[in-house]
Amino acid sequence: MSVFEGFRFRHVTSLIHRLDPRVKFLYVLAMFVVAIIFTEFLPLVVLFFLQIPFVIVAGVKREWLRSLRGAVFLVTMIFVFNFVFGYFYHTYPTGAALLEYSLAMALRFLVLVESFSVFFLTTSPDHLSLALEQSHVPYEFTFAFTTAVRFVPVLAEEAQTIMDAQKARGLELERGNFLKRVRNYIPILIPLIVSAIRRSLELAEAMESRAWGATKKRTNLYVLKMRLGDVVLIVLSIILIVVGVYVHYYVSIPPLSRFLPPLSF
Amino acid sequence: MIEVKDIYFTYPTGVEALKGVSLNIGDGEFVAVMGQNGAGKTTLVKHFNGLLKSAKGVVLVDGVCTRDVSVAKLARKVGFVFQNPDHQLFSETVEEEIAFALRNFGFDQATIEKRVTWALNLLDLTEYRKTSPFMLSGGERKRVALASVLAWDPSVVILDEPTIGQDHRQKENLRQFIVQLNGQGKTVVVVTHDVEFVAECNPRVVLMTAGKVVADGEAKKILTDTNLALTASIVPPQITQIFLGLKDLGLPSDVIDVSESKKILLDYLGAAKH
Numbered sequence: 093m094s095v096f097e098g099f100r101f102r103h104v105t106s107l108i109h110r111l112d113p114r115v116k117f118l119y120v121l122a123m124f125v126v127a128i129i130f131t132e133f134l135p136l137v138v139l140f141f142l143q144i145p146f147v148i149v150a151g152v153k154r155e156w157l158r159s160l161r162g163a164v165f166l167v168t169m170i171f172v173f174n175f176v177f178g179y180f181y182h183t184y185p186t187g188a189a190l191l192e193y194s195l196a197m198a199l200r201f202l203v204l205v206e207s208f209s210v211f212f213l214t215t216s217p218d219h220l221s222l223a224l225e226q227s228h229v230p231y232e233f234t235f236a237f238t239t240a241v242r243f244v245p246v247l248a249e250e251a252q253t254i255m256d257a258q259k260a261r262g263l264e265l266e267r268g269n270f271l272k273r274v275r276n277y278i279p280i281l282i283p284l285i286v287s288a289i290r291r292s293l294e295l296a297e298a299m300e301s302r303a304w305g306a307t308k309k310r311t312n313l314y315v316l317k318m319r320l321g322d323v324v325l326i327v328l329s330i331i332l333i334v335v336g337v338y339v340h341y342y343v344s345i346p347p348l349s350r351f352l353p354p355l356s357f
Numbered sequence: 358m359i360e361v362k363d364i365y366f367t368y369p370t371g372v373e374a375l376k377g378v379s380l381n382i383g384d385g386e387f388v389a390v391m392g393q394n395g396a397g398k399t400t401l402v403k404h405f406n407g408l409l410k411s412a413k414g415v416v417l418v419d420g421v422c423t424r425d426v427s428v429a430k431l432a433r434k435v436g437f438v439f440q441n442p443d444h445q446l447f448s449e450t451v452e453e454e455i456a457f458a459l460r461n462f463g464f465d466q467a468t469i470e471k472r473v474t475w476a477l478n479l480l481d482l483t484e485y486r487k488t489s490p491f492m493l494s495g496g497e498r499k500r501v502a503l504a505s506v507l508a509w510d511p512s513v514v515i516l517d518e519p520t521i522g523q524d525h526r527q528k529e530n531l532r533q534f535i536v537q538l539n540g541q542g543k544t545v546v547v548v549t550h551d552v553e554f555v556a557e558c559n560p561r562v563v564l565m566t567a568g569k570v571v572a573d574g575e576a577k578k579i580l581t582d583t584n585l586a587l588t589a590s591i592v593p594p595q596i597t598q599i600f601l602g603l604k605d606l607g608l609p610s611d612v613i614d615v616s617e618s619k620k621i622l623l624d625y626l627g628a629a630k631h
Contacts, residue, residue, distance in 0.1 A: 250444070256408050257445040259428045260437040261505065262461030279457065282447035286491065290443070 107321060108150035108214045113223035115322040115329075116211055122329035123207040126336035132345045133196040135336075139203045142332075143210060152213040159209040163202060171198035192348045217241050226316050232305075239295070247288060254283045358384045358513060358544050359405055359435075364414035366400055374400040375411065376568040382546065384512075387539040389555045389576070390548045392565035393590045398548045399440075401565070402515050405546065406435040418513075433462055436511030440518040442502035446490040451482060454490050455505045462509055476508035480534075496527045513544040520551045532557055556580055556594035556613040564589050581611040 108116075127139055147156045174194035177183075184190035215223075221238040225231060255265070258279045265276050339345070359382040366375040374397045382388055390398045403409040404416045407423040416423045418431055439445060448454040455476050459469045477483045480500045485493060490501050499522070506514065516535070520528050536558060539545045549555060555562060555576055562579045564572040566589045572579050579585060581597045593601065600612045600621075608625060612618045 253439070253441075254444045256403070257437075257439040260406055260408060260432050260439070261445065261458040262429045262432050262509075263457075264427065264429045264461070279445075279447045283444055286447075287443050 104151060106150045106214070108146055108210070109216075110319075110321070111214075111325060112316050112318055112322045113215045113219045114227060114316065115318070115325050116215060117223065119325055119329045120207045120211045122332045124204060126332055127200050127203045127207075129336060129340050130200070130345075131193060131196055133192045133199065133348045134345055135339065136196055136199045136203055140199060140206065143203075143206050146210050150210065150214045152210070155213050156206070156209055159205060159213075160202065163205045167198045167202055170201050171195065174198070189347060195348075222312065222314060222316055225310075225312070231310060243288075243291075247284065250287060251280065251284055254280050257283075358382055358386070358419060360415075360417040361401075361404065362415050362417075364404060364411035364416060366397075366404070366409060366411050368400075374568055375404075377414075378565075378568070378570055379414075380563060380570060380573070382513075382544060385539070385542050385544055387535075387545045387558070387560040388547070388563055389558065389560045390546065390563045390565065391550060391552075391555065391589070391591060393550065395567075396565040396589070397568040398565055399517055400568075402437070402517065402546060402548055405513070405515060406437050407431040408437070429461065432458075432511070433509065434511055435513040435515065436506040436509070437515045438503050438506050438517065438519065440521060442490075442495075442498040445502055445505070446498060449489060450487050451477070451485045451490050451493075451501050452487065454501055455508045458505055458509050464509075472508045472510075476504040479507060480504040495522055496524070499523065499527075507538075511543075513546065514538060515546045515548070517548045518550075519547060520549060520554050528554065550591065552580060552591055552594050556596065557615075559614065564591075566590075577611055577613050580613050 123139065123143070127136065130136055130139075147153055171194050174197045175190060178190045178193060184193055217238050220241070221234045224234040224237065259265075263276065263279055265280075266273070268276065359380075361378055361380040363377050363379050364375055365373075365377060367373045378397070378401060380401075390402060392398050400409060404411060404423065405418065407416075407418075407426065407428045410416075410424050418435060421431075423431060446454055448457060452473055455473045456469050459472055464472065474483075477486055480503060482497070482500055482504055485497065485501075490498060493501065499519075503516075503519075519531055519535075523531060532554065535545055535547065539560075545560075547555075547558075547560070559576045562572070562574065562576045563570055564579055564585060571589060572582070572585050580591075580593055581601075583593065583601065585591075586593055592598075594613050596615060596618050597610070597613055600608055600610045600618065604610050606625070608621060612621065
């Protein structure tokens with residue numbers, strides 16, 4: 093569950109926390125787009141370090157590091173798959189180029205995790221739903237979304253209890269070959285799904301008995317307003333995209349191998 | 358049977374659930390662990406089958422340190438029935454549900470059949486053998502959960518809040534059942550804050566507050582101690598409350614049993630008549 097920990101919002105405030113969630117989302121999108129257009133290693137390194145000031149200003153270093161640590165497994169998988177397939181299909185002329193490409197792909201994923209992690213760590217679910225609502229997303233969707241986010245920790249806790257209950261009945265999750273191990277999770281998943289469905293039905297009844305959806309037009313106590321910091325972040329995001337696109341089309345990025353001694357495979 | 362030596366436990370969230378608990382539970386004893394919510398009752402009993410391992414101190418089950426063996430191995434000796442049966446039911450039929458643990462423990466097919474039939478019979482579930490556990494009522498699901506643990510005949514049975522959500526009759530059946538299990542020589546540990554239930558069972562009571570054991574002894578002594586009740590925020594049984602109120606008449610105040618109280622009151626009234 094350590095990956096989820098790295099995305100769970102905690103109630104602290106900072107300059108970054110107070111930013112308009114819509115603007116923060118724009119920043120995440122900008123980061124996403126720029127990370128996707130590059131397949132070279134160097135620009136992705138730049139993108140990776142570009143975000144660290146945000147993390148420090150927001151004061152979420154520990155949680156952020158945890159989310160990165162949680163992503164290590166997937167990052168390794170991405171690297172290994174790219175390298176292995178690239179090697180067998182001869183997509184890249186030299187071993188060094190292939191290595192760089194695989195590293196870049198792994199790092200790209202890390203950059204994405206990094207930006208999403210900053211976003212979720214600094215945006216409360218309330219803020220998020222407010223942003224969705226004031227972007228004219230229908231309230232039903234907004235509500236479903238925030239409820240889903242809010243229930244993740246609840247479900248995680250429940251999963252732990254279920255695991256304990258089945259372990260107490262002699263279930264050994266780590267035993268057997270790969271298939272058997274996957275099958276070991278059936279006694280965990282079924283109660284989890286059943287109880288999630290039960291819980292959602294109960295929630296629906298409780299909501300209806302409190303007149304959910306009675307008024308079509310909702311008003312909000314808090315209204316999102318753009319401030320100076322938001323404008324700065326918008327400008328920064330636009331600069332990021334413009335620079336990213338410019339570099340991608342007009343600047344030739346030197347391969348990493350130029351700075352390293354030659355490798356042979 | 359279970360020896361707990363000065364254990365401490367802190368959850369990853371930083372909550373210190375146990376702060377130095379020591380306890381000995383003998384073979385065939387009947388123990389009720391009581392205390393308010395968050396006192397550490399469930400945390401403590403989760404150490405008995407190794408689900409939780411203490412940061413400091415040791416827990417020995419039959420002389421074996423719980424840190425050295427897997428939960429599955431300990432579970433063979435220590436059966437744990439969770440509070441909510443919905444956290445464990447997953448099979449298509451009640452029969453399969455009960456057989457699940459037996460398969461995990463590697464019993465052969467003939468023994469599994471025999472044990473399943475025995476457990477179904479024990480908890481009056483034979484008619485539901487082929488029913489989906491999800492189709493049963495709350496009380497029945499609870500009985501299936503109990504049967505699925507008793508099926509492998511563990512020598513210690515831990516029940517976490519067994520009385521929650523049970524109506525009066527089910528509770529009474531459960532009480533008789535637990536007393537009977539204990540009578541057959543099983544060690545029974547019940548986690549509960551149901552004072553009346555404990556008063557009727559009359560087990561040894563371990564009272565916990567804020568991660569520590571504050572009292573340990575006969576139910577009769579602990580449930581009638583008003584000072585203890587205050588610190589552990591439990592309310593004495595209703596019978597005891599009556600006798601506490603009648604203290605000025607010279608009646609004893611350490612009464613938790615209905616028939617005993619009846620006898621005392623009749624004696625008192627008889628003496629008053631003469």
